[in-house]
Amino acid sequence: MKADHSQVVAELSERQLINDKTNQVEDHLKSPRKVYLGFDPTAPSLHVGSLAPLIMLIHFARHGHTPVIVMGNGTALIGDPSGKDKERPLLPREQIQENAKHLNEQIRHLLRIAPSNIEFYNNSEWLEKLSLIEFLRDTGKHITVNYMLAKESVKKRLEKGISYTEFTYMLLQGYDFWFLFKNHDVTVQVGGADQWGNITTGIELIRRREGKEAHGITCPLLLRADGTKFGKTEQGNIWLDPTKTSPFRFYQYWINVSDSEVPMLLKRLTLLPLEEINRILQEHESAPEKRIAQKTLAKELTIWVHGQEEYEKVKLASEILFGKENLKRLQELPEQTLQQIIQEIPSFKVQIPDDGIPLLDLLTGRLSQSRSELKRLIKSGSIKINKKTITDPKALITKENLLSHNIILIQKGKKDYYVLVNES
Numbered sequence: 001m002k003a004d005h006s007q008v009v010a011e012l013s014e015r016q017l018i019n020d021k022t023n024q025v026e027d028h029l030k031s032p033r034k035v036y037l038g039f040d041p042t043a044p045s046l047h048v049g050s051l052a053p054l055i056m057l058i059h060f061a062r063h064g065h066t067p068v069i070v071m072g073n074g075t076a077l078i079g080d081p082s083g084k085d086k087e088r089p090l091l092p093r094e095q096i097q098e099n100a101k102h103l104n105e106q107i108r109h110l111l112r113i114a115p116s117n118i119e120f121y122n123n124s125e126w127l128e129k130l131s132l133i134e135f136l137r138d139t140g141k142h143i144t145v146n147y148m149l150a151k152e153s154v155k156k157r158l159e160k161g162i163s164y165t166e167f168t169y170m171l172l173q174g175y176d177f178w179f180l181f182k183n184h185d186v187t188v189q190v191g192g193a194d195q196w197g198n199i200t201t202g203i204e205l206i207r208r209r210e211g212k213e214a215h216g217i218t219c220p221l222l223l224r225a226d227g228t229k230f231g232k233t234e235q236g237n238i239w240l241d242p243t244k245t246s247p248f249r250f251y252q253y254w255i256n257v258s259d260s261e262v263p264m265l266l267k268r269l270t271l272l273p274l275e276e277i278n279r280i281l282q283e284h285e286s287a288p289e290k291r292i293a294q295k296t297l298a299k300e301l302t303i304w305v306h307g308q309e310e311y312e313k314v315k316l317a318s319e320i321l322f323g324k325e326n327l328k329r330l331q332e333l334p335e336q337t338l339q340q341i342i343q344e345i346p347s348f349k350v351q352i353p354d355d356g357i358p359l360l361d362l363l364t365g366r367l368s369q370s371r372s373e374l375k376r377l378i379k380s381g382s383i384k385i386n387k388k389t390i391t392d393p394k395a396l397i398t399k400e401n402l403l404s405h406n407i408i409l410i411q412k413g414k415k416d417y418y419v420l421v422n423e424s
Contacts, residue, residue, distance in 0.1 A: 006030045008063035012217070014274060015267040017056055019193040022203065022215040028187065029215075034119070035060045035188040036068035036180055038173070039107070040076040041099035042091060045241035046106055048253075049192070049229060051269050051301070052219045054110055056190050058271065061114035068119045068186055069107055071100050074127030075173060080198070081153050081166040088166070106240060110304065113271070119184070123176050130175070139175050142208040143201060151197035170201045177202025181214055188215045222268070240305050247306045248340035251314040254298035255291065259284075262293040270300040313337040321345070321409075321417055338405055347419040356398035359383075359390055362420070367412055377412065384411040 006029040012018050037057050039046070046054075057067045076096045079088035091099075104120065111118055148154055148170060154162060177199070180186035189199045199216035206214045223229060238253050239245040245253075257265060262284075266277045284293035302311040317337055320329050333341075348366045363374050363383070377383050378393045386401060386409050399422070401408055408420040 004030060005032055005064045008060055008065065009217075011059055011063070012056060012219075015059075016264060017052065017059075017219045017268055019218045019220040020196045021217045022200075024213075025188070025215040025217060028213070029063075029065070032064050032066065033188050034066045034068050034180075034184065034186040035190055036070055036177075036186045037190050038070040038072050038075075038123070038176065039103055040072035040080060041096050041103050042076055042079075042088070044099045044102040045239045045244050046103065046110075047237040047239050049222055049237075050240070051305075052222055053191055054107070055269055055271070056217070056219055058111065058114045060188075060190070061111075061116045061118075062271075064116075065188075066116055066119065067111065067114055068121065068180065068184070069111075070176060070180070071104060071120070071122045072176075073097065073100050073122050073124035075123060075169065075176070076100075078169050078172060079166050080169050080173075081157050081162055086160060087163055102241070110240070113304070121180070121184070123172075123179075126179050127172060127175070135171075135175070138209070139171050139178075139205060142205055143171060143174065147204070148201075151201070153194065153197045170198045173198040174201035174205040177214065178205045178209060181206050181210070181212075187213075188217070190217050190219070193218045193221050219268070222265075242306060242310075246340040246344060247302060247310045248314045248317055248337065249344045250305065251298050251302045251311070251318060252344065254301055255294050255318065257294055257297070259288055259293070262297055266293060266297055266300075270297065270304075272296075272300065314340070317341055335405065338407075342407075342419050342421065345417050345419060347421060349423050350420050352397065352399055352402070352422050354399070356396040358393070359385070359395045359397050360393040362397050363410070366420070367410070367418060382413050385409070387411070 006026045008029060009018070009021070009026050035057065037053055039050070057069075061067050073096055076091060076099075077093065079090065081088075100122070108118075148167070149158070151170060153170065154167065157166075177186070177189055189202060191199060196216070196218050199218065203214045203216055206212060221229065237245075238250060240250075242250075254265075263277075263281055266272065266280070267274065270277070272280075280293055280296050284290075299311060299315070302314060306314075313334065314337065316329060317333060317340070320333070321341065350362065350366075352362075359378065360371060360374055364371050368374050374383075375393045379391055381389050381391055383390055385397065386403060397408070402422055403409065406422040408422070410418040410420060412418070
């Protein structure tokens, strides 16, 4: 454990993990502190946007501070306007409780690498006991409407409208911070950049009610070069729950990030020493086609989120599909991993007759509607069946071509892969 606990701020800064921080937070962190991160259970899983604040918390733990997780069952009943351009739908209490159960399990798994005990709380324990009169007198009295209207989360919503319910959200989160400060000695709150207004409201409430200081640090939201959020794809979020985003797709997501984005992601989302990251980036620059940096990022994050065993499976599957691994390895893949592949790349169900079917007939309507285009691709050597180039459009595909699990692997060009699943 490091003697100067405040070095966590320097490390977060070097890793580009600080967006905003309170003044004198370094001095405050010279002694071990309790640092809290909150999650509203509005979904049954976190997505990759949650990895940055979680890794922040792990860095705090590595520097001798105590991580605190607050599950926001109470605030989830209200809805956070931060980062939203319209009113959130109110969720049923039962759904929030079920979501919270899943998130607690997920967060405990992700924080398994934190070298300290972690405290867990649920804000419904205190918020649902709070009377309206008590809340207005002891919390609302200390925070002016002018103060609240100046916050970005509210200002952005004024034109389209914001309900009184969501308007009061920052007071509830501020109350959370005060309650944790008063009852559990929590003095620092962390979160994404969109939470700065909520965090500083809690700091202000503590100052007014207790006459003492508290602190906050936020990390930048994970944004691509074009300004869009990481984790968003045409199919939606990249979730951390393997039933919502398969480990294979999760791994491929990081393999495919751009060269311009991967240095930032390695610094922010992994625990690799910065010296090692710089060495990896130098090696990557000398041979970018090998995607060394992306493979390192995908490895570190897949092991963190899904474990070593799952990483080995999806890495092998990726190498078989997109690399030079032989088909024998494909046939050794567990059924579950193979199903992940089938779900994540285009696949088609076919029925191959006992006497076989010409390749052109098999591919027409599946890889393309144009027989002439497919014939040209086959003749030019752009089609591979089970890793072997086929140049004869009349070549017969029979059941002998089936790999284990009754599949045929097809490659069109260098990057397009398909799986045909024979239903016999």
